[in-house]
Every structure is written in C-alpha cells, then in structure tokens.
Amino acid sequence: MNPSMNRPRQPRDEDREQLQADLTRLVGAGRLQFEEFDRLCNVVWSTQDKGVLDRIRAQYLTHYAPQQPQPPQHQQPPQQPVPMAQPGAQHVMPVEGQPAASTMGNIRRTGEWTVPEYSMFKLTGSTLHLDLRRANAAAPVCTFEIQAAMSSIEIVVPPGVYVENRIKDLFSSVNIQTTQPLPGAPRVVLTGSIKGSGLNVTTKQAPPQNSLWSRLMGS
Structure with missing residues (x-):
C-alpha cells in the first residue's frame, strides 16, 4: 500500500480564504457568534488537513441559505x-x-x-x-x-x-x-x-x- 494514500490533503490558501469569507457572511447574518467565528478561523488557518475545512463547511454552511424577503405587511424596518x-x-x-x-x-x-x-x-x-x-x-x-x-x-x-x-x-x-x-x-x-x-x-x-x-x- 502506498503510504502517501493515507496522508491528509494540504489545504490551499485559497481554500482557507474562501471558507473564512463564507463564515464572515454567517456572522453578518446573525447565524454565527463572534467567539465561535474566532475559534473556527484559528482552526481554518492552522490545520494542515483539507478534510477539516470540508467538515467545517459541511457543519456550518451546507444548510445555509439567505433569508427570503418577508411580506411587506409584517416586514420589520431595515437594520441601521x-x-x-x-x-x-x-x-x-x-x-x-x-x-x-x-x-x-x-x-x-x-x-x-x-x-x-x-x-x-x-x-x-x-x-x-x-x-x-x-x-x-x-x-x-x-x-x-x-x-x-x-x-x-x-x-x-x-x-x-x-x-x-x-x-x-x-x-x-x-x-x-x-x-x-x-x-x-x-x-x-x-x-x-x-x-x-x-x-x-x-x-x-x-x-x-x-x-x-x-x-x-x-x-
């Protein structure tokens, strides 16, 4: 068996930057707390296993979708x-x-x-x-x-x-x-x-x- 087959894949800087940008949007949407965001960013930039990034994306972003606009009769005023x-x-x-x-x-x-x-x-x-x-x-x-x-x-x-x-x-x-x-x-x-x-x-x-x-x- 080739030992290299068991080695974790090295994440690219582009993978880290994209995941951080996606997590930032979750914070802006109120779906992720600052403390959890900081912890995840530390993991994103320290891990040497791309599988870790994939698991974070699956856990936090797989089911995320932008909120649909609400009917105007009960719509809240826009956040300042x-x-x-x-x-x-x-x-x-x-x-x-x-x-x-x-x-x-x-x-x-x-x-x-x-x-x-x-x-x-x-x-x-x-x-x-x-x-x-x-x-x-x-x-x-x-x-x-x-x-x-x-x-x-x-x-x-x-x-x-x-x-x-x-x-x-x-x-x-x-x-x-x-x-x-x-x-x-x-x-x-x-x-x-x-x-x-x-x-x-x-x-x-x-x-x-x-x-x-x-x-x-x-x-």
Whole structure:
C-alpha cells in the first residue's frame, strides 16, 4: 500500500480564504457568534488537513441559505448600520462596497461614511488611507481584502474596534496597533497579500465634531 494514500490533503490558501469569507457572511447574518467565528478561523488557518475545512463547511454552511424577503405587511424596518465608534457617528444607509484599484495613485476615505461588509482594494505603487473613526459599519464584521505591491496602507480605527490581521506579507513592514473589542462594536478583518509594501493600523480617538479644527475644515 502506498503510504502517501493515507496522508491528509494540504489545504490551499485559497481554500482557507474562501471558507473564512463564507463564515464572515454567517456572522453578518446573525447565524454565527463572534467567539465561535474566532475559534473556527484559528482552526481554518492552522490545520494542515483539507478534510477539516470540508467538515467545517459541511457543519456550518451546507444548510445555509439567505433569508427570503418577508411580506411587506409584517416586514420589520431595515437594520441601521452600527457606528464604528461606540457611541458616536450618525447613522446612514449602507452602501454596497465596490472593488477599488489604483496604480501610482491615492485612495482615501475619511469622515462620515459606511464601511461595507466586504471591500477589495488592488494597489500598485499607490497609497490607501482609510479612517474609520467617524464611519458606520454595515455588518458586525467588515472585511478588507487588500492586494498590494510597492504600496502604503494606513488604516485608523477608534478604540474598541478590534483588527484581525490575516494578510500574507512578503518583503513588507506590518504594524498593527489594536485594542480589546468593546461589546457591540464592529470588528475589522484584513485579508489578501502585500509585497514590498507598508501596512500601518493605528487606534485613535475620533476628533470632536464641534472643535475649532472641525469648524475650520467644515466637517
């Protein structure tokens, strides 16, 4: 008997990333708790047996289907997005995230905006700046997939928003400054890969909206 026949199959990074993305959608749909999500992600990224991933998918995702819309006469009002800062920013309706790409350019999001459940950024020799301190979250877990080469990425979050780094880095510098999550606060998950780039995540208090600086800047 060939001994290699009994060896477990090695999971691909693509298999791990896809399963984590599917589990993230379960959290956003309220079908999976944060604690269980964290435990499963640890297993997904530590196991060397693809059969483990298949068993997780069979247990948690086989019977999952998006909820069908309810009749309008008994329909509940739509859920409002949750402010990143707890409490803080005004509520706005969520906006579906669109893939953003830049070559030798700049992508910048600040102020009051809605962070989609999933966002993708493709950068080549570019700068990405995301300030979440006055933003709202469209889901309990917001995932940023970043594919970058020779680029600079800066993400600013308010205290209480936990940032989980799942990015694969090659010849890059990574600095993650995060805090313990506050109850009810959204989480940020970073996925993707960066090469020859710099990733810097900092935690800062949101500037007061009635400050002199805010009034001068019209924010």
